Amino acid sequence: MAGNNASSPFAVWHGMERNLIDWHPTVDESKCTGCGLCVVTCGEKRNVFGYDLEKGKSVVMYPDNCMVGCNNCGVACLWNAISFPDMKFLKEVVAKIPVEQIQREFQRKISENSSLIAISRNASVPE
Numbered sequence: 692m693a694g695n696n697a698s699s700p701f702a703v704w705h706g707m708e709r710n711l712i713d714w715h716p717t718v719d720e721s722k723c724t725g726c727g728l729c730v731v732t733c734g735e736k737r738n739v740f741g742y743d744l745e746k747g748k749s750v751v752m753y754p755d756n757c758m759v760g761c762n763n764c765g766v767a768c769l770w771n772a773i774s775f776p777d778m779k780f781l782k783e784v785v786a787k788i789p790v791e792q793i794q795r796e797f798q799r800k801i802s803e804n805s806s807l808i809a810i811s812r813n814a815s816v817p818e
């Protein structure tokens with residue numbers, strides 16, 4: 692398995708070094724049928740999986756490209772060949788994100804995307 696490097700667009704996750712967060716799929720070779728679904732399920736930009744043509748199995752090549760918290764490929768694999776760390780671990784990681792970091796990201800996102808601002812149906816409409 693390769694990791695990623697500092698120039699990767701995924702090198703930092705909410706202010707934390709991505710390569711310090713142990714979240715990525717693991718393929719159980721004995722269960723993998725080599726169907727390739729995980730390879731095509733993972734986003735084109737992340738491309739976590741490669742494929743071993745000799746063995747006819749998928750391979751986790753860039754684990755640190757995996758989006759922290761995503762388990763789409765694990766859900767998609769009909770042969771249950773893909774596993775992840777448990778959600779308790781993930782919650783512990785999320786709890787380490789500084790509140791200030793979340794606030795900064797939130798403010799920036801809202802200010803750059805006015806379409807994300809929802810208006811409550813019950814809000815009074817200015818005349």
Ligand code: SF4
Pocket residue numbers: 718722723724725726727728729730748749767768769770771772773
């Ligand atoms: S989806 Fe599952 S069975 Fe198919 S290649 Fe990926 S790990 Fe193997």
Ligand code: SF4
Pocket residue numbers: 715716732733734737739740756757758761762763764765
């Ligand atoms: S969990 Fe999501 S981001 Fe990670 S390898 Fe699977 S599909 Fe890709």
